[in-house]
Amino acid sequence: MVETKITAEPGTAQIIIEREFDAPRDLVFRAYTEPELLVQWLGPRDLAMKIEEFDVRDGGKWRYISTDADGNEYGFHGVFHGTPTPDATVQTFEFEGVPGHVALERLTLEEQDGRTLVRTLSSFQSVEDRDGMVASGMERGVRDSDERLAELLKRLQND
Amino acid sequence: MVETKITAEPGTAQIIIEREFDAPRDLVFRAYTEPELLVQWLGPRDLAMKIEEFDVRDGGKWRYISTDADGNEYGFHGVFHGTPTPDATVQTFEFEGVPGHVALERLTLEEQDGRTLVRTLSSFQSVEDRDGMVASGMERGVRDSDERLAELLKRLQND
Numbered sequence: 001m002v003e004t005k006i007t008a009e010p011g012t013a014q015i016i017i018e019r020e021f022d023a024p025r026d027l028v029f030r031a032y033t034e035p036e037l038l039v040q041w042l043g044p045r046d047l048a049m050k051i052e053e054f055d056v057r058d059g060g061k062w063r064y065i066s067t068d069a070d071g072n073e074y075g076f077h078g079v080f081h082g083t084p085t086p087d088a089t090v091q092t093f094e095f096e097g098v099p100g101h102v103a104l105e106r107l108t109l110e111e112q113d114g115r116t117l118v119r120t121l122s123s124f125q126s127v128e129d130r131d132g133m134v135a136s137g138m139e140r141g142v143r144d145s146d147e148r149l150a151e152l153l154k155r156l157q158n159d
Numbered sequence: 160m161v162e163t164k165i166t167a168e169p170g171t172a173q174i175i176i177e178r179e180f181d182a183p184r185d186l187v188f189r190a191y192t193e194p195e196l197l198v199q200w201l202g203p204r205d206l207a208m209k210i211e212e213f214d215v216r217d218g219g220k221w222r223y224i225s226t227d228a229d230g231n232e233y234g235f236h237g238v239f240h241g242t243p244t245p246d247a248t249v250q251t252f253e254f255e256g257v258p259g260h261v262a263l264e265r266l267t268l269e270e271q272d273g274r275t276l277v278r279t280l281s282s283f284q285s286v287e288d289r290d291g292m293v294a295s296g297m298e299r300g301v302r303d304s305d306e307r308l309a310e311l312l313k314r315l316q317n318d
Contacts, residue, residue, distance in 0.1 A: 125282045
């Protein structure tokens with residue numbers, strides 16, 4: 001079984017998330033950059049996700065809101081830096097619950113034999129920020145998201 | 160004599176720049192956020208600086224170009240994240256000579272007895288990116304800039 005690998009070396013300000021998907025990288029890139037696909041997999045299963053803005057271009061902004069069963073809302077936003085491509089998509093990432101704590105994400109998609117290795121490098125402004133993100137329970141969100149993305153990619157290829 | 164302190168701990172992806180100025184922090188903040196003041200001190204003395212865009216607000220963009228005596232142009236740009244205040248100004252920073260290498264900067268101004276400690280924390284996406292910035296000769300630019308800023312702050316207070 002394929003599993004998501006999350007690496008957070010002690011004392012560094014980074015998190016590396018890696019997972020291989022059984023799909024060509026152009027399709028994976030579409031799932032990351034087309035809002036109507038993204039909304040189908042990003043976030044934990046028990047939260048509803050709504051995309052407010054998703055402007056995939058150099059300097060373009062994105063924002064989405066996750067809502068839990070009790071109606072609590074969690075907002076996230078960021079800005080794309082450079083033109084997003086399958087080789088590299090760089091963006092900032094902010095959880096609106098802790099304003100002023102900005103992370104930089106670098107997403108790379110690498111294809112081999114029709115499968116795609118997705119790697120996300122998140123760089124924080126301090127080890128404390130990084131540790132705070134790990135402690136927030138992000139792992140559940142990441143694993144849920146990746147399972148849902150694998151299911152979506154399978155559906156899209158079977159269509 | 161006041162000197163700029165530049166700290167780049169081995170193996171980390173950060174640079175910390177600290178310097179105290181003999182001026183109240185509101186004036187220092189103005190020098191950082193008003194383009195007509197910024198252009199008077201930012202950059203090495205022997206380069207001409209031109210601000211193309213400087214939109215000081217959450218999500219606002221900035222861009223400037225430095226031109227050397229031979230006419231070579233060096234472009235830099237970024238995006239403000241959160242509303243800039245003297246307490247904290249967070250922005251991304253990109254040198255257009257190496258696209259895709261984005262840094263996050265956090266500027267804080269701390270006043271004590273009419274003097275202001277300026278601290279810039281730059282976080283890079285890798286130790287290599289950080290080391291590349293150090294190797295690029297940024298130190299000369301930083302020290303020149305700080306000297307010019309000290310002179311500008313003196314002029315502004317004598318006016």
